[in-house]
Amino acid sequence: MKKNFFQRSFNITVTILMYGLFFLCLTIGLRLLQDLMANAQSTYLSHLFDAIKQWASKGEYYTNILAILLPLIAVFLIIVELILRAIYDKPSNYFRSAYQTLRLIQFLRQDENSQLAFSIDNSSTVTRFNPILRKFNRATSKCVVDVRKDSVTILIKYPKTQQSQKLLREMENYIKEEISSRNPEYYFSAPNRQGNKLWFKSTKR
DSSP, rough: OOOOOOHHHHHHHHHHHOOOOOOOHHHHHHHHHHHHHHHOSSSHHHHHHHHHHHHHHHHHHHHHHHHHHHHHHHHHHHHHHHHHHHSSSHHHHHHHHHHHHHHHHHHHHOOOOEEEEEESSSSOOEEEEEEEHHHHHHHHHHOOEOSSSOOOOEEEEEOHHHHHHHHHHHTHHHHHHHHHHHTTTTTEEEOETTTTEEEEEEEOO
């Protein structure tokens, strides 16, 4: 199985949009910093305030460009996919695919916090991150659900560590049940692993 344009571009589009939002917030913050430095009055620190204002002005120029450019790239990728959907499928299935992808990511996500008890007084606990679950979440967050008129395809990236892979294998039946409940008009076959990818393929009933 080969990834189609939607499966290749969806996570890239989401990442670009997130960075675009980040640079937008950063642009607003730098603008506020300039206003703050312009209104600040101090004889001894005036040179410092001017230097900070100039630095913030230059930073705002570049972050503003990225805040505009990145969303435009994301919109371009979305438009290309919608055109492809209009030709070969239905544009509405793009939004259905995006929604089910986000819900499946939420379904797969594991709580990374682990409670450990100290043996000193048999009562103290400490919370730490579980590296196995962190690697599992990082891999499965790249999953993609592609809904089409005649089929639904789920692509999940396999984690690299043996413990994380074991956890994913244990969840295969639950994943199949979850996606089947969201797409009752499709019949899902057993998952198929190819390389570091796990595929769930379905056909319309």
